[in-house]
Amino acid sequence: MIDYDKILPERIKGIQPSGIRKFFDIAQSVEGVISLSVGEPDFKTPWAARKEAIRILEKGRTAYTANSGLIELRRVVSEYLKETIHTEYSPEKEIIITVGGSEAIDMAFRTMIAEGDEVLVPEPSFVCYSPLVTVCGGTAVPIVTKREDNFRLTAQALKEKITPRTKLLVLPFPNNPTGAVMRRDHLEEIADVLRGTDIMVLSDEIYSEMTYNGEKHVSIAEIEGMKERTIVINGFSKAFAMTGWRLGYAAGPQPIMKQMLKLHQYCIMSSPTVSQFAAIVAMTKCREEVDKMIEEYDMRRRLLVKGFNDMGLDCFEPEGAFYVFPCIKSTGMTSAEFCERLIYDKKVAVVPGSAFGESGEGFVRVSYAYSVQHLTTALGRIREFIEEIKK
Amino acid sequence: MNKLLDLLRQNARLSNAEIATMLGITEAEAAAQIKQLEDDGIIMGYTAIINEESADETRVTAIIEIKVAPMKGKGFDDLAHTIMEYEEVDSVFLLSGAYDLSVTVTGTSLRKVALFVSERLSALEGVISTATHFILKRYKEKNHVFSEDTTDERSLVSP
Numbered sequence: 301m302i303d304y305d306k307i308l309p310e311r312i313k314g315i316q317p318s319g320i321r322k323f324f325d326i327a328q329s330v331e332g333v334i335s336l337s338v339g340e341p342d343f344k345t346p347w348a349a350r351k352e353a354i355r356i357l358e359k360g361r362t363a364y365t366a367n368s369g370l371i372e373l374r375r376v377v378s379e380y381l382k383e384t385i386h387t388e389y390s391p392e393k394e395i396i397i398t399v400g401g402s403e404a405i406d407m408a409f410r411t412m413i414a415e416g417d418e419v420l421v422p423e424p425s426f427v428c429y430s431p432l433v434t435v436c437g438g439t440a441v442p443i444v445t446k447r448e449d450n451f452r453l454t455a456q457a458l459k460e461k462i463t464p465r466t467k468l469l470v471l472p473f474p475n476n477p478t479g480a481v482m483r484r485d486h487l488e489e490i491a492d493v494l495r496g497t498d499i500m501v502l503s504d505e506i507y508s509e510m511t512y513n514g515e516k517h518v519s520i521a522e523i524e525g526m527k528e529r530t531i532v533i534n535g536f537s538k539a540f541a542m543t544g545w546r547l548g549y550a551a552g553p554q555p556i557m558k559q560m561l562k563l564h565q566y567c568i569m570s571s572p573t574v575s576q577f578a579a580i581v582a583m584t585k586c587r588e589e590v591d592k593m594i595e596e597y598d599m600r601r602r603l604l605v606k607g608f609n610d611m612g613l614d615c616f617e618p619e620g621a622f623y624v625f626p627c628i629k630s631t632g633m634t635s636a637e638f639c640e641r642l643i644y645d646k647k648v649a650v651v652p653g654s655a656f657g658e659s660g661e662g663f664v665r666v667s668y669a670y671s672v673q674h675l676t677t678a679l680g681r682i683r684e685f686i687e688e689i690k691k
Numbered sequence: 692m693n694k695l696l697d698l699l700r701q702n703a704r705l706s707n708a709e710i711a712t713m714l715g716i717t718e719a720e721a722a723a724q725i726k727q728l729e730d731d732g733i734i735m736g737y738t739a740i741i742n743e744e745s746a747d748e749t750r751v752t753a754i755i756e757i758k759v760a761p762m763k764g765k766g767f768d769d770l771a772h773t774i775m776e777y778e779e780v781d782s783v784f785l786l787s788g789a790y791d792l793s794v795t796v797t798g799t800s801l802r803k804v805a806l807f808v809s810e811r812l813s814a815l816e817g818v819i820s821t822a823t824h825f826i827l828k829r830y831k832e833k834n835h836v837f838s839e840d841t842t843d844e845r846s847l848v849s850p
Contacts, residue, residue: 324848337848427850476850599698599713606712649848673702676709 315431319655326640327649335649335670336678339476341541341622342669343593345578346586349540353578361573367565369397369549370576376583377549384508385519387527389551396561397571401506401535401548403564406432408502408531408550409468411560413438417467422453423657424625425472426504438467444659447627450616451480455489462493468500471520474507477656477665478625479601479618481511484518491523500556501530506548507621509539509590512598517620521551528553536575538622539590540582545575597622600668600675607679608666611686622669625653629662631689639664645688646681695724696733701834703737740833744826749799752781752826755808757792758819767791770817779807790822801825 305313327333344350368374374391381389389395398404405428413419415437421429423442430440443461445451453471471490473482482490494501501520508517521530535548550560601624608615608626615626628638635652642648653660668675698710705713711721728734743750759770771783774794781795794812798804808823829837 318850320848320850324846327847333847335843335847338845339849340845342843342845595694602712602715603709651848655850672705672709672713 311435311437315434318427320427320651323636323639323649323651323655327643330643330647333643333647333649334674334678334681336666336668336675337649337651338667338669339623340543340669341538341593342671343541343589343596345540345542345545346582346589348585349542349578349582352581353574356574356577361577363573365397365570365573365576367570368395368561369571370573370580373397373576373580374549376580377551380583381532381551384517385505385522385532387519387521387532387551390554393554394557395549395551396557396564397576398535398548398550398564399568399571400537400546401504401533402428403568404533404535404548404550405429405502405504407560407563407567408533408552408556409433409436409438410563411556412468412500414467416465418463418465419467420458420461420469421657422470422472422475424451424475424477424653424660424663425470425656426476427656429470429472439465441466442657442659444657445475445478445480446659447614447616451475451478451625452482452486453490454486455493458490458493462497462499466499468502469494470502470504472504474505474511474517474620476507476621477623477651477653477660478663479621479623481517481618481620482520483515484523487518487520487523491520491526494529495525499529501526502533503530504533506533506535506538508534510594510597510622511620512594512601513619515619531556536579536582540579540586541593542575542579542582545572545578547571547575547579597668600670600672603672603675604666604668604679607675607683611683613686622667624666624668625663626666627663631686633689635661635664641689642682642685646685648678648681648685650682693728695721696728699725699734699737740835742829742837743797744829750797751799751801751804752795752797753804753808754824754826755794755796755812756790756822756824757794757812758821759791760817760819762817765817770815773815774812777807777811779804 374395377395378389378391381387409432413436417438418441419433419438421440421442422445433440441461443457445453503520505519511517519532521527521532531550531552533550536542604624605615605617613626613628615624618624631638635654639650639652651665653663653665694714698705707721708718711718743752759767767785774780775783779796779798781797784793786793796804796807808821813821831837
């Protein structure tokens with residue numbers, strides 16, 4: 301009989317299961333729950349992209365592609381990056397098509413992190429960074445972002461955490477779960493701290509298309525002197541409603557991408573072929589659909605921000621992604637208590653902020669990747685819940 | 692494209708406050724814009740989208756294609772106006788293409804609707820021919836999908 305506990309490395313066993321996973325089990329145990337907890341679009345992939353996938357399958361294009369992805373797709377991504385973040389990347393040498401943004405994050409970590417390196421991770425943020433850093437032998441160092449700074453990373457907070465061992469800063473904006481964005485002047489401040497150091501930046505820009513209040517997303521890569529120290533991660537999941545196609549990309553300096561490609565080649569071989577063909581169409585022919593989705597998200601965002609503030613839960617106005625992050629401290633409950641009771645009392649599922657790092661305590665993440673009707677129903681139930689606990 | 696109309700097309704029961712929030716205008720502005728659209732005859736009314744065949748099994752709807760003989764000095768308007776007057780008639784459209792008028796008729800049985808067409812509509816002056824198509828099932832109407840399978844396939848909770 302094998303003692304599995306003995307053969308499994310501590311580094312793996314030590315990884316905490318995601319707080320989201322625990323919460324999922326609770327939500328699933330209650331019949332008839334309506335959810336505001338998903339991190340993926342409610343829209344379907346634009347039809348033109350789906351049709352292209354069907355056509356490609358009919359033509360029998362089912363073989364591997366080049367390791368770094370179809371050159372046509374890399375060219376399209378290069379054009380897209382030039383247009384959106386005004387930064388030029390060589391399709392041949394500086395772009396790799398990956399299995400979702402997640403793979404790109406993992407590969408970038410594995411390429412860059414050596415034993416003992418410190419990786420700065422602003423929190424609250426997406427759940428994967430710290431565990432993946434740990435697996436590489438690195439140490440994830442959280443940097444708390446605060447409500448009073450609209451959950452932005454400040455130069456001051458960054459400086460405080462930099463040590464001689466700091467290898468990398470993760471910059472997850474627009475942010476899941478807070479919806480915070482970094483505008484150009486905020487990024488300039490961060491760049492001022494990093495220029496002249498050997499610290500690299502992993503800029504996870506998966507929500508880049510979802511920015512509101514008129515201003516478009518700005519990447520740290522387009523700030524002077526930063527392209528050479530930045531790996532941009534993005535993908536098709538959120539912008540083009542293509543989560544299930546598993547397709548993302550990384551763009552960065554050639555010496556790093558060259559190493560990363562070796563890993564990608566050994567692990568993945570190449571990203572799904574059909575998805576890559578569909579992605580070309582999504583990126584070149586579906587602008588109108590994307591704009592429509594963003595406009596729809598924007599309306600829902602306003603509805604939720606006002607809804608939560610009206611019921612007395614302080615909710616800062618997020619300017620990106622598709623989440624709002626209201627503060628529930630006034631109820632006297634912890635995030636986890638609030639979410640559990642909301643499920644049992646009113647059958648509405650929102651995610652405890654604490655699932656995204658300790659600093660998320662006192663907040664809950666509410667997704668607006670749902671129809672207005674769904675959101676209005678759920679808001680109504682949350683309002684009842686708040687009124688009942690006040691009594 | 693008028694965003695307010697778009698919102699109302701999707702859901703006419705949104706409150707003025709909700710509409711105002713979503714469009715980033717004040718509630719008074721939303722109310723004023725809606726009133727203007729009503730006064731201008733752009734918003735003609737508010738109704739529910741009902742899956743009629745599910746709501747009332749005795750209710751039958753048919754779409755009637757009508758070919759009309761062109762008459763000197765008269766367009767299609769006269770005949771359309773005559774047809775509009777019948778309370779069995781829900782809608783009347785003038786169309787391009789193989790036939791001229793499309794008329795939606797509702798009744799409590801196939802027989803009643805068929806008789807209405809043969810006795811009333813076919814008999815009208817200027818009507819050359821009619822073809823009656825009964826609606827058997829509604830899949831989608833006004834952008835609302837009627838099929839049973841509209842469940843959210845996404846996981847209940849995801850990061």
